[in-house]
Amino acid sequence: SQQGEEDPQALSIQEGENATMNCSYKTSINNLQWYRQNSGRGLVHLILIRSNEREKHSGRLRVTLDTSKKSSSLLITASRAADTASYFCATDVNTGNQFYFGTGTSLTVIP
């Protein structure tokens, strides 16, 4: 399977702290995306990083990509209770337009 794997599976932090979650994948990719899912809802796109990029920022989000290690990390700085959600990475199949999602990291931010 092309599926990415997020690590850790669950993370609990205090409001104001930083949260880091990681994603590993198996084969070459064109890009990697991170999504957020609030409980029982659809997924919301957060950020896309292309295979020729190493780092990308969007507000309090910082994503890094290491294609040599086939891994990515998502850092959420100064976390808020509203950041409580599950976070998924998605990688595309190099030759097509399918995206493969990992099993997600469940983040709980305690007020």
Place this chain on the structure above:
Amino acid sequence: DVKVTQSSRYLVKRTGEKVFLECVQDMDHENMFWYRQDPGLGLRLIYFSYDVKMKEKGDIPEGYSVSREKKERFSLILESASTNQTSMYLCASSSWLNEQYFGPGTRLTVT
């Protein structure tokens, strides 16, 4: 504002029934996807479509079929629902190799 809508948020069906899940997007996207999401398994791709009347199998197509007669509409069909198809079903759309926009999901229970 971009939008992907799904015909139902919650659905309860009996074993053996034929089930239709509909998805509509208003972004003129070429690609549309159906996933199912189960605890511990993440999102798994059932089918996707990259053009009207075109369809491709994903990782778990068994027991499902799809229909795309118009660009904006992608239907998932369970020919004879079974209890192991109880799940959250998520529809998404995207343009080529770009972020996916998800609907709110349909939680299907088969009894």
